[in-house]
Amino acid sequence: MxxxxxxxxxxxQDAAVRRKNFNEVALGYSEEAALAEAARCIQCAKPNxxxxxxxxxxxxxxxxxxxxxxxxxxxxxIKEKNNLPAICGRVCPQESQCEKYCNIGKKAEPVGIGxxxxxxxxxxxxxxxxxxxxxxxxGKKVAxxxxxxxxxxxxxxxxxxxHQVTVFEALHVAGGVLMYGIPEFRLPKRxxxxxxxxxxxxxxxxxxxxxxxxxxxxxxxxxxxYDAVFIGTGAGLPYFMNIPGENLIGVYSANEFLTRTNLxxxxxxxxxxxxxxxxxxVAxxxxxNVAMDGARTxxxxxxxxxxxxxxxxxxxxxxxxxxxxxxxxxxxxxxxxTSPIEFHGDDQGRVVGMTCVRFELGEPDASGRRSPVRIxxxxxxxxxxxxxxxxxxxxxxxxxxxxxxxxxxxRGNIVADEETGATSKPGVFAGGDIVTGAATVIxxxxxxxxxxxxxxxxxxxx
Amino acid sequence: MYRILTxxxxxxxxxxxxxxxxxxxxxxxxxxxxxxRVNEQGERIPLTIADYNRERGTITVIFQEAxxxxxxxxxxxxxxxxLDFVGPLGVPSEIENYGRVVCVGGGIGVAPVxxxxxxxxxxxxxxxxxxxxxxxxxxFWEEEMRAVSSxxxxxxxxxxxxxxxxxxxxxxxxxxxxxxxxxxxxxGPLPMMRAVARTTQPYEIKTIVSMNPxxxxxxxxxxxxxxxxxxxxxxxCVDGPEFDGHLVDWDLATRRLAMFKDKEQQxxxxxxxxxxxxxxxx
Numbered sequence: 001m002x003x004x005x006x007x008x009x010x011x012x013q014d015a016a017v018r019r020k021n022f023n024e025v026a027l028g029y030s031e032e033a034a035l036a037e038a039a040r041c042i043q044c045a046k047p048n049x050x051x052x053x054x055x056x057x058x059x060x061x062x063x064x065x066x067x068x069x070x071x072x073x074x075x076x077x078i079k080e081k082n083n084l085p086a087i088c089g090r091v092c093p094q095e096s097q098c099e100k101y102c103n104i105g106k107k108a109e110p111v112g113i114g115x116x117x118x119x120x121x122x123x124x125x126x127x128x129x130x131x132x133x134x135x136x137x138x139g140k141k142v143a144x145x146x147x148x149x150x151x152x153x154x155x156x157x158x159x160x161x162x163h164q165v166t167v168f169e170a171l172h173v174a175g176g177v178l179m180y181g182i183p184e185f186r187l188p189k190r191x192x193x194x195x196x197x198x199x200x201x202x203x204x205x206x207x208x209x210x211x212x213x214x215x216x217x218x219x220x221x222x223x224x225x226y227d228a229v230f231i232g233t234g235a236g237l238p239y240f241m242n243i244p245g246e247n248l249i250g251v252y253s254a255n256e257f258l259t260r261t262n263l264x265x266x267x268x269x270x271x272x273x274x275x276x277x278x279x280x281x282v283a284x285x286x287x288x289n290v291a292m293d294g295a296r297t298x299x300x301x302x303x304x305x306x307x308x309x310x311x312x313x314x315x316x317x318x319x320x321x322x323x324x325x326x327x328x329x330x331x332x333x334x335x336x337x338t339s340p341i342e343f344h345g346d347d348q349g350r351v352v353g354m355t356c357v358r359f360e361l362g363e364p365d366a367s368g369r370r371s372p373v374r375i376x377x378x379x380x381x382x383x384x385x386x387x388x389x390x391x392x393x394x395x396x397x398x399x400x401x402x403x404x405x406x407x408x409x410x411r412g413n414i415v416a417d418e419e420t421g422a423t424s425k426p427g428v429f430a431g432g433d434i435v436t437g438a439a440t441v442i443x444x445x446x447x448x449x450x451x452x453x454x455x456x457x458x459x460x461x462x
Numbered sequence: 463m464y465r466i467l468t469x470x471x472x473x474x475x476x477x478x479x480x481x482x483x484x485x486x487x488x489x490x491x492x493x494x495x496x497x498x499r500v501n502e503q504g505e506r507i508p509l510t511i512a513d514y515n516r517e518r519g520t521i522t523v524i525f526q527e528a529x530x531x532x533x534x535x536x537x538x539x540x541x542x543x544x545l546d547f548v549g550p551l552g553v554p555s556e557i558e559n560y561g562r563v564v565c566v567g568g569g570i571g572v573a574p575v576x577x578x579x580x581x582x583x584x585x586x587x588x589x590x591x592x593x594x595x596x597x598x599x600x601x602f603w604e605e606e607m608r609a610v611s612s613x614x615x616x617x618x619x620x621x622x623x624x625x626x627x628x629x630x631x632x633x634x635x636x637x638x639x640x641x642x643x644x645x646x647x648x649x650g651p652l653p654m655m656r657a658v659a660r661t662t663q664p665y666e667i668k669t670i671v672s673m674n675p676x677x678x679x680x681x682x683x684x685x686x687x688x689x690x691x692x693x694x695x696x697x698x699c700v701d702g703p704e705f706d707g708h709l710v711d712w713d714l715a716t717r718r719l720a721m722f723k724d725k726e727q728q729x730x731x732x733x734x735x736x737x738x739x740x741x742x743x744x
Contacts, residue, residue, distance in 0.1 A: 170681050172499060172506075172546040209548040211681055215485050236683035240695065247688055247695060247714055249721045256684035264505060264678070270732040273505035273531055274678075275725035349717035396682055398700065 005108035008037040010115055015329040019299045022184045022267055025326060026090070034119040038066040040104065041111045048101035049113060054446025055088075055153070057081045059098060059113055066116055075124040078117060079132055083156035084149070084195045084445065086125060087178060089118025090187050092442045093320050125194055131201035135162035140459045143168065143226040145212045145399060148176020149441045150232035150432025152199055153448030154455075159202040161456050166226075168210040170398075171263070176234055178441070180263040181255070183293050185300070189262070213398030218406075218428060227462060228427045228455045231403075231414065232448060235393040235433035241285070245343030246389075250279060250351035254290045254390035261297050279385030280304045283354065285340060286390035287317040288438075292324060294388040295332045303386070306332050311339040311359050311372045337361070337372065341379070343387060353383045393438050403428075413437055421451030422458075429455055464498075464547035467520060469540045472602035475527040476570065477536050478512070484519030486549045492577035493555030493672065493704055496521060497680040499546035500534050507531050508677045510574035510649075510703070511550065521549070524573035524602070530729040551680045552703050555670070559586040560644040564636055565611070566629050566658055567593045568650025572603050574672055575649045580610035582647075588612045590640070592632045598623035629654065630661045643667050648707060652716055659707030671707040673698045675718060690714050 011027045012018075018025050029037065047060040057078055065074035078085045094100075094114035102110035140163045144151045147169035155165045173179050178192045200206060212218065218229050238253035240246050257276070260266040264274035282298040284291045287310035298306040308327070310317060313336050317324060328334070340354040357379050359372035395412045407415040407424035414423055414430040421429040431447030433439055468480035486496060495510045513522035527536045538544070555578050563582050567575035572593045583589045591611035595601040596619045608614045615632045616624040625632060629650075637643050646669045648658030655671040662669040675687040675698050682700035689698050690711035696702060 170548070171679065172548070209546050210485065211548060211551065214550055215489055236681075238683065238685050240685065242695070247690060247718070249718060253685040256678060256686045259678055259684055265503075269725065270530075270729045272503045273729060275505075275722045275729065277722065277725065349714065398681060 004036075004040050007040075007109045007112040007115070008033045010112075015326075015331075018185065019296075019330040022300055024188050025185050028122055029115055029119045034066060034116060035069070037112045037116055038063050041067070042104065044103050048103060049098045049111075052098040052101040054097065054442050055082050055449050057085075057098070057117070062120065063111070063113070063116060066120060071120055071123045072127075075120040078120060081449075082117075082445075083153055083199060085117050086121035086191045086195055087149075087187065088442055088445070089114050089116075089121055090191075091182060093440060095321065097442065125191065129194060129198050131198055132160065134160050134202055137164065138162040138459065140164065140227045140462075141166070141225055142228045142230065142455060142459075143221045144230045144232065145218070146170075146176060146232040146234060146432075146434075147174035147196075147206055147208075148232055148234050148432065148444065149178060150234070150434075150444035150448040150451075151176070151230065152196065153445040154230045154232060154431065154452045155204045155206075155448075156199045156202060157449055157452035158455060159199070159204045161452070163456070163459065165204045167204060167206040168212050168216070169206060169208045170211040172208050173263070174206045174208060180259040181290065181293070182441075183258065183262055183297050185296070186293070211398065213400075213402045218399065218403040218425075222427065227459055228429065230421070230448070230451055230455065231399060231423075231428065231430040231434055232432045232444070233396055233399050233434045234444075235438040236396040237394040238389065239392050239394060240389055241340070241391060243340065243342055245345060245351065245354075248343050248345040248351040249349050250277065250385055251343060251387040251389065254284070254286070254294045254388050255393065257294055257388045258290070258297065261301065267301060276301065277386070278303050281307070281384045282386040282388065283307045283309050283335075283340070283382065283384040284388040284390055285309050286392070287312070287319055288390060288392070289319045289323055291388075291390035292319045292327045292332075294390050296327055296330055298386065298388065299330055299332065307335050307384070308332055309335045309338050309340065309356065311337065312369070313337055313361060316369050335382075339372075340387075350385070351387055352385060353381055354387070355379055356382055393433075395434050395437075411437060417454075419450060420454035421447060422454060427458065463543040463545060465543040466538055466540050467518070468522075469538070472524075473599050475536075476524065476600060476602060477527070478522060478524045478602075479535075479538075480513075480515075480518075480520045480522045481544065481547060482519060483521050483547050483549075486521050486547065487514045487516050487519045490514040490521060490550040491554035492557065492581040493574075494550035494552045495574075495680070495703060496523065496547060496549030497551060497677065498523075498535075498544045498548075500531060500538070501545050504534075504545065505531055506546070506678060506680070508551075508674070508680055508699075510672060510674075512573035512576055514577070521547075524570065526570045529726050530732070533730070548680070551699060553701070555581065555647070555704055557581045557585050562588045562590070562640065562642050563645045563647070564633060564643055565589055565591045566633055566646065566648040566650070567591070567607070568629050568648075568654035568658075569595055569600065571648075571650030571654065571672075572607060575647060576603060576606060576610060578647050578649075579607065583610055583612065590615070590636055592617070592629045592636070594618065594629035594632075596620065628657065630657045633658060633661050637662070637665055637667065645670065647671075652712065652719060655707060656712040656716075659710070659712075663708055669707040670704050671710060672703045673705055673710065673715065674703070675715060676721060689718075
């Protein structure tokens, strides 16, 4: 069979149309496209793709089932390892994971593994999702703190092993960043909801509106009879730059901007009661995925111009290539090697502009990235009326402050064993952004999976 | 759902709910707040805890109908409930035996001052409480405040009841006549808290205010509630809501509170039941 060098394209909404709506951008494969893409997989004798997947999805096997049109078999195969496939198929950076290791990728575009995973998951969602089988009850109780990707994965895996799991979530819905952070146009919330409902059907009790650190503590949970605790509270503390004018009206953290829009559905105000104000010219500071989400959200909320302002160059941008491309297609304007040093307001305290400086790249720093060096005398003024700070997030301290005996590192993240998630406190495990700092959904899920395995071992020995 | 066990109507716009929330009630302390959401389309709004009952597993909140959400809340009846109710949030008041303290509650601020006065009195303080409202019919919990205070003074702006004038007049009088005031708590609308801080500043009396900025999550993840205290940015939901009133940037707080004024008007127009006041719910 001749090698098809390119991935079958994923149909998507036209950029001119989608920049004004919150509907999903990528529309997913038809059955025909999925079969054509699956046919590109040569079923290697020695596949490498699986080792690029943090949750160890049997990729070769599931694609083989897609090839045979056994979609039910394909999704069951995926779900042996991955509890949230419709989400992963959409938001994983496959180019640096499974698809990076695809053998086809050496000569041509790799097989569209993410697109096929999404196809199989969406196929099942359309049929109605059944909860997977769980093992007989072990009588052990585990508390999971935080219902983001790490916590949900850990909870689902523990439930499969027969443990009784309760998840404590501070917000009024489960999902963490999947609900408040990643926009509807990349990850529809009804899909997150369906995947979470499946985890509930597995017997996992998810308690929302429960702020651990306030309503209870890790030690109290242990006293109440939980045999182990998993902390997956993420990186939810927004950083600001600490420059003048940052508290002016119109300056948001990306967390606030995205939470209002995604979780509270401010784009549908006043049908939904939460307001948001977006001006004509929006500057998003930063160039990670969160920044791209912010800049693209601003356009959809009615901004005429949306800027990404970043102090390094295009090469160093931490966002996924695909997200940058989507942002460009939608008209986001990139101001690189640039950073604000002060925001200016009017007599009402509303932000009206910012003074920026330009940078050039110097020598590579310890992280290997060339560090930006400020160009003297390069100050210039930029008129803007909304600012979104997307320069990163740190660990939220609510749980950490109330958990004595938990070792933290310099940045305030929990110190945990990379393979097991074990912390300095016996019976307490941790994983995801609370350990690594802000990273990706799939890495958090991988950590949740490893911790579930380690917790199971721990409970067997207990 | 979190059920409303008791509803009291103090005035056409000021209402009390006792809400069933055992987990919150078990941990609530003076100075803390909750966040609630009325229904699926609702926004999250913070309300300070006015009282808690650990045995009944309830939290009492008092609110003034000031916009779409509080109006909608005010329409709920006993037996109905709110969809989400999370807490206790924020840092509790620092309660010690300070000696003589003054607790000032302006308008709706009487509610949050109540558990603080009670805790201070239980800790052995001489608690002089001052409460006030614009007019007599907006005044509530006079007896409840008397019960948790060593002494209670009352003012109305229009003189329709007790002292005519502002709570700050009475506060100045207490400071001048009694002396030895160790701490002042002042809670109410921003202009009132600012006036309390201004009143005590010349006497260098430690003055604690409870900031009421716009909040979204209430757990420190967004910074919507940021305030400037002693030129440092703080998140009121996790660092506060109580701060040193002499260090607060009041201009900034006032401006930030008005951030969504236009949207709030729009929401009110869109969501109000449109009865013009005849429906009996508000």
